[in-house]
Amino acid sequence: MLxxxxxxxxxxxxxxxxGIGFTVEDGEIVAILGTSGAGKSTLLRIVGGIEPAxxxxxxxxxxPVTGPSEKLGFVFQEPRLMPWLDVRENxxxxxxxxxxxxxxxxxxxxxxxxxxxxxxxxxxxxxSGGMAQRVAIARALVTRPSVLLLxxxxxALDAFTRLxxxxxxxxxxxxxxxxxxxxxxxxxxxxxxxxxxxxxxGRPGEVRRDQRIELARPRRRxxxxxxxxxxxxxxxxxxxxxxxxxLIVANAR
Amino acid sequence: xxxxxxxxxxxxxxxxxxxxxxxxxxxxxxGWFRLVRPTLxxxxxxxxxxxxxxxxxxxxxxxxxxxxxxVVAGFLIGTAxxxxxxxxxxxxxxxxxxxxxxxxxxxxxxxxAWVPLFVLWLGIFEAAKVTLIAIGVFFPVYLNLxxxxxxxxxxxxEVGRVYRFSALTLVRRILVPAxxxxxxxxxxxxxxxxWMFVVAAEIMGASQGLGFLLVDGQQTGRPxxxxxxxxxxxxxxxLTDLALAALGRRALAWQDSFGNSDVHARNSEPxxxx
Numbered sequence: 001m002l003x004x005x006x007x008x009x010x011x012x013x014x015x016x017x018x019g020i021g022f023t024v025e026d027g028e029i030v031a032i033l034g035t036s037g038a039g040k041s042t043l044l045r046i047v048g049g050i051e052p053a054x055x056x057x058x059x060x061x062x063x064p065v066t067g068p069s070e071k072l073g074f075v076f077q078e079p080r081l082m083p084w085l086d087v088r089e090n091x092x093x094x095x096x097x098x099x100x101x102x103x104x105x106x107x108x109x110x111x112x113x114x115x116x117x118x119x120x121x122x123x124x125x126x127x128s129g130g131m132a133q134r135v136a137i138a139r140a141l142v143t144r145p146s147v148l149l150l151x152x153x154x155x156a157l158d159a160f161t162r163l164x165x166x167x168x169x170x171x172x173x174x175x176x177x178x179x180x181x182x183x184x185x186x187x188x189x190x191x192x193x194x195x196x197x198x199x200x201x202g203r204p205g206e207v208r209r210d211q212r213i214e215l216a217r218p219r220r221r222x223x224x225x226x227x228x229x230x231x232x233x234x235x236x237x238x239x240x241x242x243x244x245x246x247l248i249v250a251n252a253r
Numbered sequence: 254x255x256x257x258x259x260x261x262x263x264x265x266x267x268x269x270x271x272x273x274x275x276x277x278x279x280x281x282x283x284g285w286f287r288l289v290r291p292t293l294x295x296x297x298x299x300x301x302x303x304x305x306x307x308x309x310x311x312x313x314x315x316x317x318x319x320x321x322x323x324v325v326a327g328f329l330i331g332t333a334x335x336x337x338x339x340x341x342x343x344x345x346x347x348x349x350x351x352x353x354x355x356x357x358x359x360x361x362x363x364x365x366a367w368v369p370l371f372v373l374w375l376g377i378f379e380a381a382k383v384t385l386i387a388i389g390v391f392f393p394v395y396l397n398l399x400x401x402x403x404x405x406x407x408x409x410x411e412v413g414r415v416y417r418f419s420a421l422t423l424v425r426r427i428l429v430p431a432x433x434x435x436x437x438x439x440x441x442x443x444x445x446x447x448w449m450f451v452v453a454a455e456i457m458g459a460s461q462g463l464g465f466l467l468v469d470g471q472q473t474g475r476p477x478x479x480x481x482x483x484x485x486x487x488x489x490x491x492l493t494d495l496a497l498a499a500l501g502r503r504a505l506a507w508q509d510s511f512g513n514s515d516v517h518a519r520n521s522e523p524x525x526x527x
Contacts, residue, residue, distance in 0.1 A: 050415060068415045080412050084430040084507045093426075094416035123507050143416075 001026055002047070002147055002179060007056035008204075009042055015204035016042050020056070022198055022210060026146075027177040031190035034200035035237055040183040041077075041151050043200065047181060048074045048149045060147065070094075073145030073178075077152045079132035081124040081139075087111065088120040091138045110138035113172055130161035134168065141172065150182035154189065166193055170217060187233050191226045192219055199236050209236055295477040300484070303477040317485065320451055320462040323379070324493070327386025328447045332440065334387065335394025339439070342395075343402025344428070353399070360392050364450060368457050382454035389450035393442030401435025402428060434508060437501040444497060448490040463489075 002024040009017040017039040024030050034040045045051040047058050049067040058065040060072070068074075081090045088107040095103055111117050114134040124132060133153060140148060150169075154162040166189060173180060184190050190197045191213060199209035211233070215225060277297055283289055284296025291299065307313040338356065342349040367385060375381040405428055413423045455464020463482045470478030 048415070050411065068417050070417075074415045076408065076412075078408065080408050082409060082412075082427070082430070084433070084505075086507075093412070096416075125507065 001059075001061060002181065003059040003062075004043075004047065005057050005059065007043070007046060007053050007058065009039065009046060009051075010054045017046075018202075018204040018206050020200075020205070020207055022207060024147075024179055024181055024196075026179055029173060029180045029182075029193055029195045031194035031197045032181065032183045032200055033185065033187060033190045033197050033233065033237075034205060036185065037203050038200045038205035039203075040185075040200050040205065043205070044149050044151050044181065044183050048072050050074070070143045071146045073140035073143060073148045075133075075136055075140045075148070075150040075153045077155060079124070079129075079136040081127075081132055081135055083124050085124075086120070087116065087122050087124070087127070087135050090124065090135055091142050093139055094143050106142050107138075110142040111135075113141065113175070114138045114168060128161075130157050130165060133157065133165065137169070137172070145178065147179040147181065150180065152183050152185065155185065162189070169193065187230050187237070188221065190233075191229060192221065197229075197233065199233065201236065209233070292474060293476060295480065299477045300480045303475070303481045304484075307478075307481065313485075316461060316463050316466055316482075317489065320455065320464065321489065323382050323386060323454070323462065324444075324447050324451050326379075327383045327451070328390050328444060330383065331387035331390025331443060331447065332394050335391045335439065335443065336398060336436075338391075339395040339398025340402065343399040343432075344424075349399070356392075356395065364388055365453050368453070372458070377458045382451070382459070385454045386447050386450045389446035390443035393446060394436075394439040397435045397439025397442065398432065401432040401439075404435065405431040434501075434505055437497070437504065441494060441497050441501070444493055445490070448486065448493075452486065 004023070005021050007017060007020040008015070020043060022030075032040050032043060042051065046053045047065065049058075049065045049069060049072060060069070065072070081087075082093060085093065088104060088111065091107040091110050092098075092103045095106060098106070108117060108120065111120055114137050116131060116134055116138065119127065119131065119135075124135070127135065133156075137153070153169075154165050157165065169180075170193065172178075182193070194213055197209070197211045197213060198207055199211070200206070201208040209232075211229060213226075213229065215223065219226065280294075281296045281298060283294065284291060284299070295303075304313065307316075338352060342353050342356075364385065367388065368381075371381040371384050375384060409427055409431060410423065413427045418426065451462075452464050452467070455462040456468055459465040459468075463485050466482035466485075467479055470476060470482065
């Protein structure tokens with residue numbers, strides 16, 4: 001269980017996040033959706049232990065997160081592959097203390113799961129953007145984290161690649177159900193993937209909606225229930241709906 | 254595909270030879286008809302004859318050897334110092350603030366200006382020459398390494414932090430490989446300057462070496478010897494640079510650069526900011 005408690009962050013005096021608190025159950029997929037500047041990435045980086053919080057804390061299975069941990073896998077917005085390492089060396093980049101044969105076996109397994117088993121010996125420069133991002137996901141998976149944190153992992157990709165990677169991510173989740181917390185600014189991506197969508201709005205960012213999406217997967221993009229939520233969230237994002245400072249905890253069906 | 258590429262390369266190489274060959278022929282003709290005094294401009298055949306003569310008497314190899322030794326010694330010392338200081342100033346802001354202004358100041362001294370001082374301090378023997386060469390090598394290595402380390406993508410370093418790398422692991426697994434291209438550029442630049450400075454050092458005072466051959470040819474009125482020495486400098490400089498470049502190509506096979514574009518697929522999508 002991942003608990004985020006009363007988290008705030010200030011950069012040089014400017015508030016970026018204010019009083020963020022929510023809990024992510026084991027195996028849950030939670031999307032953090034919000035406008036730019038609401039501190040979505042900052043929140044994820046604090047959860048991942050990459051950045052310290054100004055106040056508040058993050059608890060993973062009851063223990064405070066004080067820095068990066070092998071239980072937390074992180075996927076950045078860009079693949080961030082080491083250009084001087086081939087694909088399988090990149091995948092095993094974070095593995096330490098294993099024999100070479102064991103490392104390669106783990107790399108192969110991880111690449112298999114993102115559908116890139118054939119590219120193990122390629123250089124990063126030979127990969128398309130979508131392939132590179134899949135390698136980055138494999139790199140996060142290879143340490144077998146219990147929580148996968150993804151910072152707008154598909155936002156730099158074209159629409160088709162994005163859709164296929166979303167499905168890939170769900171397949172990975174179906175296999176061993178890691179807890180997933182991902183940041184996105186794409187309402188449809190949040191609705192297709194997440195069990196819960198947390199809206200982060202304003203400057204500094206605050207949680208304005210905690211929406212449970214109780215809809216079995218695979219979901220249809222054209223599902224009218226999704227359309228209903230999409231509209232509500234779009235209103236939230238564009239500020240059309242009367243701004244309600246109190247938290248909306250919606251539990252639609 | 255490959256055959257066509259190499260044929261094209263061959264054709265380009267051949268084209269590049271056309272004008273030099275015409276010039277050589279013209280030069281040789283000038284010598285035949287004695288249009289210019291051969292004591293000023295000996296024909297290419299005389300230069301070749303001089304080279305052959307030097308080689309036959311065993312002098313050629315002696316001169317080449319001593320010059321090569323000086324360049325290699327100066328290159329190694331200059332590279333070691335440049336690497337140490339470049340690594341320090343690139344990695345640590347404190348060291349950069351402490352050292353870089355001084356080194357940049359020293360860089361603005363034309364290196365040849367050191368010669369009298371070195372001769373005074375170190376004598377006219379090898380130490381002075383090697384020091385001068387080392388100074389020439391030092392600056393390109395130092396500057397490129399420092400800039401290279403500072404230019405390492407912060408986002409890659411962050412990946413290392415996510416995996417809880419120690420400072421040493423971070424250096425070994427991210428900073429060193431990421432800095433390698435800039436470092437190799439520095440090494441090649443340093444080597445080039447090393448060759449320049451060995452000429453200066455040997456002209457200033459030497460009893461052996463290719464630079465000595467230059468001076469000797471001038472003082473004894475044998476321009477063929479001067480030109481022979483010049484050709485040897487050019488050839489050796491090019492050879493050592495090719496060796497470094499080959500080393501670099503092996504180490505940098507991963508690079509996605511214009512000169513390395515034999516790739517079938519490319520990541521051309523720009524990373525968008527939200």
